Amino acid sequence: xxxxxxxxxxxxxxxxxxxxxxxxxxxxxxxxxxxxxxxxxxxxxxxxxxxxxxxxxxxxxxxxxxxxxxxxxxxxxxxxxxxxxxxxxxxxxxxxxxxxxxxxxxxxxxxxxxxxxxxxxxxxxxxxxxxxxxxxxxxxxxxxxxxxxxxxxxxxxxxxxxxxxxxxxxxxxxxxxxxxxxxxxxxxxxxxxxxxxxxxxxxxxxxxxxxxxxxxxxxxxxxxxxxxxxxxxxxxxxxxxxxxxxxxxxxxxxxxxxxxxxxxxxxxxxxxxxxxxxxxxxxxxxxxxxxxxxxxxxxxxxxxxxxxxxxxxxxxxxxxxxxxxxxxxxxxxxxxxxxxxxxxxxxxxxxxxxxxxxxxxxxxxxxxxxxxxxxxxxxxxxxxxxxxxxxxxxxxxxxxxxxxxxxxxxxxxxxxxxxxxxxxxxxxxxxxxxxxxxxxxxxxxxxxxxxxxxxxxxxxxxxxxxxxxxxxxxxxxxxxxxxxxxxxxxxxxxxxxxxxxxxxxxxxxxxxxxxxxxxxxxxxxxxxxxxxxxxxxxxxxxxxxxxxxxxxxxxxxxxxxxxxxxxxxxxxx
DNA sequence: TCTATATCACCC
DNA sequence: AAACGGGTGATATAGA
Numbered sequence: 001x002x003x004x005x006x007x008x009x010x011x012x013x014x015x016x017x018x019x020x021x022x023x024x025x026x027x028x029x030x031x032x033x034x035x036x037x038x039x040x041x042x043x044x045x046x047x048x049x050x051x052x053x054x055x056x057x058x059x060x061x062x063x064x065x066x067x068x069x070x071x072x073x074x075x076x077x078x079x080x081x082x083x084x085x086x087x088x089x090x091x092x093x094x095x096x097x098x099x100x101x102x103x104x105x106x107x108x109x110x111x112x113x114x115x116x117x118x119x120x121x122x123x124x125x126x127x128x129x130x131x132x133x134x135x136x137x138x139x140x141x142x143x144x145x146x147x148x149x150x151x152x153x154x155x156x157x158x159x160x161x162x163x164x165x166x167x168x169x170x171x172x173x174x175x176x177x178x179x180x181x182x183x184x185x186x187x188x189x190x191x192x193x194x195x196x197x198x199x200x201x202x203x204x205x206x207x208x209x210x211x212x213x214x215x216x217x218x219x220x221x222x223x224x225x226x227x228x229x230x231x232x233x234x235x236x237x238x239x240x241x242x243x244x245x246x247x248x249x250x251x252x253x254x255x256x257x258x259x260x261x262x263x264x265x266x267x268x269x270x271x272x273x274x275x276x277x278x279x280x281x282x283x284x285x286x287x288x289x290x291x292x293x294x295x296x297x298x299x300x301x302x303x304x305x306x307x308x309x310x311x312x313x314x315x316x317x318x319x320x321x322x323x324x325x326x327x328x329x330x331x332x333x334x335x336x337x338x339x340x341x342x343x344x345x346x347x348x349x350x351x352x353x354x355x356x357x358x359x360x361x362x363x364x365x366x367x368x369x370x371x372x373x374x375x376x377x378x379x380x381x382x383x384x385x386x387x388x389x390x391x392x393x394x395x396x397x398x399x400x401x402x403x404x405x406x407x408x409x410x411x412x413x414x415x416x417x418x419x420x421x422x423x424x425x426x427x428x429x430x431x432x433x434x435x436x437x438x439x440x441x442x443x444x445x446x447x448x449x450x451x452x453x454x455x456x457x458x459x460x461x462x463x464x465x466x467x468x469x470x471x472x473x474x475x476x477x478x479x480x481x482x483x484x485x486x487x488x489x490x491x492x493x494x495x496x497x498x499x500x501x502x503x504x505x506x507x508x509x510x511x512x513x514x515x516x517x518x519x520x521x522x523x524x525x526x527x528x529x530x531x532x533x534x535x536x537x538x539x540x541x542x543x544x545x546x547x548x549x550x551x552x553x554x555x556x557x558x559x560x561x562x563x564x565x566x567x568x569x570x571x572x573x
Numbered sequence: 574t575c576t577a578t579a580t581c582a583c584c585c
Numbered sequence: 586a587a588a589c590g591g592g593t594g595a596t597a598t599a600g601a
Contacts, residue, residue: 231597248580252598256581281582284595305591314584314593321594322583346585346590404589414589474590478585482591504585504591576601584592 001166007086008061010035012158015075016133016151021316022291022298024189027075028133029144031151032056033159035065042148048079058084067091067109067158069178070302073185083185087178090161092303093169096177099306100462113157116164121153173458176487177303183489183499184302184310191295192318192500192508193337194288195330195552201569202285209568210283217276229277231255243267282322282561287315294332300502307479308459308486310502319503324558324565329508329547336516336548340523341506342531343541344368345484346403346477352538353476354439358432360538369396376428398425403477405470440473447472455479456534480534481505488530492523499523513548520544 004010012035016028027048032041032055041055054076058064064084066072068091076083094103094112105111113120129150132143139147202209210227218224223233231253238245238253245263246254260274289298296318304311314320318329331337342348347368351359358375365371370388373379373395379388394415401411412422430437447453447463453475454460461479463472485502492499492507497519500508507527511519524542531540547553554562566573 228597250579252580254580255597278582281595284583287594307591309585309591311592315595317584317593320584341585401589404591406590407588410589468588468590470588471590478591481585506585574601576599578599579597581594581596583594585590 001163003169003171004036004063004166007063009037009056010063010065010162011056012065012155012162013072014066014151014154014158015072016147017071017075017078018134018136019074020291022191022289022296024291024297025071025074025078026136027078029148029151030055030075031148031155033152033155035159035162040152042152044144044148051079051081054081054084058082060085062086063088065090065158065162066181067112067154067161069181070184070188070300073182074188077185077189083182086175087181088169088171088174089178089181090158090165092177092181092308093165093174095303096308096458096460097165097168098462099308099460100464100467109154109157109161112161112165116161118157118160118164120157121150126150170458176457177459179490180486181302183486183493184300186493187489187499187501188297188300190498190500190510191291191293191297192329193331193335193510194290194294194296194318194328196290196294198330198566198571199285199288199290199328201571202565205569206283206286209565210280212568213276213279217272221273223273227280229255229280234273241267241269243270279561279564282324283565284315284321285325285328287313288318288321288325288328289313289316296329302486305482306461307475308455308482309478309504312501317501319501322558322561323555324561326555326558327552327562329553330551331510331547331549333549334513335510336513336546337500337508337510337553338516338520338523338547339503339506339508339545339553340520340527340542341503342481342484342527343543345481345505345540347399348531348538348540349477349480349484349535350403350436350440352535353480354433354436356433356435356439359436369393369399372399372429372432376432378425378428394421394425398429402426402429403474405473443476444469444472447475453479455483457483459483484527484530484534484540487533488523488527491526491530495522495526497523497526516546516548520546 011032013032015030017025019025028045030043030048043055063086065088069087069089073083095107103111103115105114110120110123133147214224214227221237223230223237235253246259248254264271264274290296298312298316301311348363351363362368362371369392370385373391374381378395379391385392397415408422408426409419411425412419451463452460459479461475485505489499489502498510500510509519509523527542528539563573
């Protein structure tokens with residue numbers, strides 16, 4: 001913990017705040033405790049609002065310590081305060097230290113305290129106090145004292161946790177992660193512009209859309225009870241029509257879409273039910289968190305996954321549900337948004353980190369799959385995307401599947417090809433990209449021997465004896481990809497780009513219409529730089545989709561569904 | 574009637 | 586035993 005001496009002050013801080021779904025945080029109080037001097041501040045709402053800057057310095061000589069700092073930093077933004085220059089967030093540090101291990105108390109502050117055998121506030125008591133804070137409105141003087149005391153108890157807990165975690169910390173890298181929490185706070189603050197009229201119309205017609213879709217098709221089948229698909233009725237229908245149907249090991253009917261697709265081939269009469277089930281399953285928008293300013297905002301859950309990705313709620317976040325809903329994204333008057341994603345990010349990471357020259361060349365060619373197919377002798381040298389579309393698809397499936405550890409049989413099944421074709425394709429990959437395979441084997445060996453894998457910036461996962469080999473082999477791609485996007489988000493937000501949200505290998509940005517092209521160029525520069533830093537000089541390309549008011553964002557996978565729903569609502573698409 | 578579990582679908 | 590990585594979440598149904 002000698003690094004503490006690098007700072008003039010070390011402030012452990014915690015805010016209480018309210019944040020209704022989709023809204024920006026509204027601070028209720030702040031408690032801070034300076035570790036070196038024991039100085040303490042307790043500031044209530046009204047006084048907070050009067051402060052033009054934090055009640056302690058936040059320059060590079062001060063370390064600000066928090067647990068899940070994007071919440072605290074969101075309050076900084078709400079108060080118009082400058083962001084702290086050095087943030088140590090013990091949440092990602094705890095996750096980094098324990099990812100892959102069981103943490104019985106979870107990864108919250110209480111879970112971390114429990115993990116280190118430290119005294120913690122009772123969970124029920126903590127919940128009760130959060131309720132009191134969230135209630136909002138006015139608090140009696142007693143309640144106010146109770147909230148401040150509770151806030152202070154969390155700061156005290158943080159102060160106990162710091163020396164427990166401090167000795168194991170890699171401070172420079174922890175500060176990189178803390179820096180991302182500030183970027184996350186800015187993105188959570190920005191949010192995604194939503195067409196609230198369309199959203200309201202959909203919500204209003206929700207049930208009737210569902211019922212209408214079901215009524216049209218189920219007439220012939222009678223397998224729905226209201227809006228519920230009944231497995232026993234489906235069994236009865238199949239029996240009545242003499243259709244044998246695959247079952248699961250449990251003996252129940254297999255009702256996944258794959259089975260429906262397979263069965264539709266020989267029994268075309270079941271196809272409409274398949275389509276209906278698909279449509280119904282895509283109709284989910286009840287929980288989307290949209291604030292009073294018409295923007296979709298939710299906790300990004302930065303560092304939520306084992307690989308360090310953000311893990312926002314799929315139901316609250318507009319990029320969570322199926323892709324047709326993204327057409328709700330619509331920039332306001334005078335505004336434009338752009339979706340910028342890394343081209344084939346994980347392939348490029350595999351190529352760069354493995355040092356496989358041929359794989360790098362395939363990425364640099366601009367069409368990885370076709371170049372791979374040519375290198376492997378799977379298509380003639382003069383083949384094009386058009387002349388050999390089917391082969392290209394197969395080589396694409398191999399190239400991507402390999403990153404997940406897809407087996408020969410799995411590959412064959414996915415391609416609907418005989419097992420020997422799966423084996424051939426996999427063999428061609430191994431022969432074409434030998435260095436990649438040597439590296440991938442080494443990754444697995446390292447995980448098993450050392451019990452741990454790390455990204456270039458030290459994000460780690462622990463591997464026990466029961467670890468999944470495919471998961472371990474995939475870790476470098478996914479986790480370094482996560483590092484890359486985090487770094488790009490830091491650079492872009494700090495440079496003043498309005499980043500609405502990250503999407504694993506992409507960002508959505510927003511700007512005035514006249515400025516969007518410049519913002520896109522700047523962001524692409526940040527993303528490229530981030531790739532070079534993570535991959536020791538290997539640059540990644542990015543793809544861009546710009547949408548200007550009054551247009552809406554559209555994802556081709558969801559275009560048909562969007563039109564269908566609009567039609568059912570009597571709206572223009 | 575409520576809850577837990579299995580299964581399935583969606584995202585990158 | 587299965588053999589496609591990381592996730593969240595809705596739904597249907599079995600069980601308490």
